[in-house]
Amino acid sequence: MAVKYFHHALKFRKEVCIGCSHCMNVCPTQAIRIQGGKAELTDNRCVDCGKCYRACPVGAIIVEQDDFSRIFEFEHRVALIPNVLMGQFPERVSINQIRSVLHELGFTHIFEVEHGTRILEGAMKEYMLRHGQRKPLISTFCPAIVRLIQVRFPGLTDNLILLKPPLDIAASYFRKKLLDEGAKNKEIGIFYITPCAAKIAAVKSPVGDDTSDINGVINMDFIFNKVYTSMKQGHTGKNACQLPSLFALQPEEMLWSLTEGESSRMPGRSLAIDEISNVIEFLEKMENEENTDIDFLELRACDQSCAGGILTSGNRFFTVERLRNQACEVKLETPENGVTDVTASMEVYRNFLMDNIRVKKVLPRSMEKLDEDMKQALLKMQMVRDIMESLPSVDCGLCGSPTCNALAQDIAQGRAEITHCIFIQKKYEQKDWLSSRESLEILKDIWGEEKFGSRKN
Amino acid sequence: MNQDSQSMHFEYNVEGGNFSRAGYASSEIKKLLKQLNVDMGIIKRTVVGCYEAEVNVVAHAYTGTIYVDLNTESITIRFQDEGPGIPDIDQAMVEGFSTASSKVREMGFGAGMGLPNIKKNADQMKISSIVGKGTTLEITMLLQ
Ligand SMILES: Nc1ncnc2c1ncn2[C@@H]1O[C@H](COP(=O)(O)OP(=O)(O)O)[C@@H](O)[C@H]1O
Ligand code: SF4
Numbered sequence A: 001m002a003v004k005y006f007h008h009a010l011k012f013r014k015e016v017c018i019g020c021s022h023c024m025n026v027c028p029t030q031a032i033r034i035q036g037g038k039a040e041l042t043d044n045r046c047v048d049c050g051k052c053y054r055a056c057p058v059g060a061i062i063v064e065q066d067d068f069s070r071i072f073e074f075e076h077r078v079a080l081i082p083n084v085l086m087g088q089f090p091e092r093v094s095i096n097q098i099r100s101v102l103h104e105l106g107f108t109h110i111f112e113v114e115h116g117t118r119i120l121e122g123a124m125k126e127y128m129l130r131h132g133q134r135k136p137l138i139s140t141f142c143p144a145i146v147r148l149i150q151v152r153f154p155g156l157t158d159n160l161i162l163l164k165p166p167l168d169i170a171a172s173y174f175r176k177k178l179l180d181e182g183a184k185n186k187e188i189g190i191f192y193i194t195p196c197a198a199k200i201a202a203v204k205s206p207v208g209d210d211t212s213d214i215n216g217v218i219n220m221d222f223i224f225n226k227v228y229t230s231m232k233q234g235h236t237g238k239n240a241c242q243l244p245s246l247f248a249l250q251p252e253e254m255l256w257s258l259t260e261g262e263s264s265r266m267p268g269r270s271l272a273i274d275e276i277s278n279v280i281e282f283l284e285k286m287e288n289e290e291n292t293d294i295d296f297l298e299l300r301a302c303d304q305s306c307a308g309g310i311l312t313s314g315n316r317f318f319t320v321e322r323l324r325n326q327a328c329e330v331k332l333e334t335p336e337n338g339v340t341d342v343t344a345s346m347e348v349y350r351n352f353l354m355d356n357i358r359v360k361k362v363l364p365r366s367m368e369k370l371d372e373d374m375k376q377a378l379l380k381m382q383m384v385r386d387i388m389e390s391l392p393s394v395d396c397g398l399c400g401s402p403t404c405n406a407l408a409q410d411i412a413q414g415r416a417e418i419t420h421c422i423f424i425q426k427k428y429e430q431k432d433w434l435s436s437r438e439s440l441e442i443l444k445d446i447w448g449e450e451k452f453g454s455r456k457n
Numbered sequence B: 001m002n003q004d005s006q007s008m009h010f011e012y013n014v015e016g017g018n019f020s021r022a023g024y025a026s027s028e029i030k031k032l033l034k035q036l037n038v039d040m041g042i043i044k045r046t047v048v049g050c051y052e053a054e055v056n057v058v059a060h061a062y063t064g065t066i067y068v069d070l071n072t073e074s075i076t077i078r079f080q081d082e083g084p085g086i087p088d089i090d091q092a093m094v095e096g097f098s099t100a101s102s103k104v105r106e107m108g109f110g111a112g113m114g115l116p117n118i119k120k121n122a123d124q125m126k127i128s129s130i131v132g133k134g135t136t137l138e139i140t141m142l143l144q
């Protein structure tokens, strides 16, 4: 049995899956096969980017979240919200309205994730100065990208910036602050409202770090629906004042999770690339070159970065527009009375946060190798090549593997048979090596009995 | 096809002047080495050398073929082109020396670091050239 490296938040519900192979065809790491009429995930290849989730026409793929009632296991219930949540709603929904719904749902505190970016920005700049010889340094903000690099570009794991993302910094700060105010550790429950599956997976099994200050995760679409329902009921957010007000985020903090949010803050030559296929294309090219004179790479799995997270409900382009407008409107003023100046409060904890900001080395987990042993790998490579000579190279996917080459590799690794290929079946039938009944059975094994049942005749 | 199961051969064509495809063969070779579970550092050095040599065929020659010979001990990659050839190889090996046209430089190639970088990264490098006919460059990398 292969060692399981990653926790996955994406779950395939077999009972709902119709085996249509849409997910298989969009997966950027070829982690999905069809078997017995159902999609099957190869855990160690999956990077939790969520492309399959978007492609599934019947909702068979779900994003596992914590049971909401878990928040009531804690006396202090903190909602950690990323700023993209604010961008989900039309302008007429005020921040106070959203805050008040969260309050009604049972949260006692609300804290924006992006408050963690100020300390991080300084730490990143310092890190870049110290590790300048490892160009380009790559942001670890997007957990799907970190995993992509581990499995597909293992040679680049050394280029990852080994610092915690804003989420973990914000969580550490808030827990520490509540502790200092007299709360007991086990009474504090910090819950992250997530825009994507990758962040969940990262919270449940942090890459390069083994503990998390976050107790649970709640999907953003769940919160979105709650806010919407409450708005429909004519809620205005008047009693939002029961929650302590915070001094608003600064513009650059508000924009951190959008494309160029990080790259625009880093010194030297930086590049921002969003959408996982774009990232793969870029990294493939970058691997070929001796020296790139790029200092910093911001890479995000989603188109429009977190505004395009799979659990967001709003149109990602409008979300970006709204957040940019909001950032322009932020007045650079000093906090009023009764409003907590987060920046100042976090400064008090700077040393504590900086002491805990590093994460452990991210290890390569190559999924490209055909075998651990080079001799075996070479034999399998030979086999793949031989098999490819008889496959049609049309990538029809009828064999249950995404491409002819993927099928050839599956066969070489003992996970599939050459007769899974429908072209081969036809050839074999012609030569009387296979009966038409047998080939039908093979297709049934792959695509499931039902697809051959009588729908019409 | 190769009879010896301990070794594999691959061939790629390179088209002179077609910069948009430059790097294709290098990427394919990189894939092979990843599939073989070769150490990442060795892959990196191989691919850097390979890419520079491939670009040289694209930038300086008319057409060429890349012959790859792969076994568990080593990979040998031979870049054989039809082109103008190199009149003075020692001079071509000097860092910064380049005869690249301004058009090639505009494409971001032609800094004169290709051959020196190949030499630096390869475990073995052989180069021979006949003016007016073509150039053959061979690099060998030890994989263990
Ligand atoms: N395959 C080739 N055919 C002809 N000339 C070549 C070839 N490879 C290299 N050269 C010559 O050697 C010079 C130096 O090559 P290189 O170090 O790669 O620098 P660059 O390609 O940037 O000019 C080139 O400018 C060219 O004159
Ligand atoms: S870009 Fe943002 S929303 Fe998308 S996977 Fe990465 S962290 Fe999640």
Ligand SMILES: [Mg+2]
Pocket (backbone or CB within 6 Å): B052, B055, B056, B059, B110, B112, B113, B114, B115
């Ligand atoms: Mg060159």
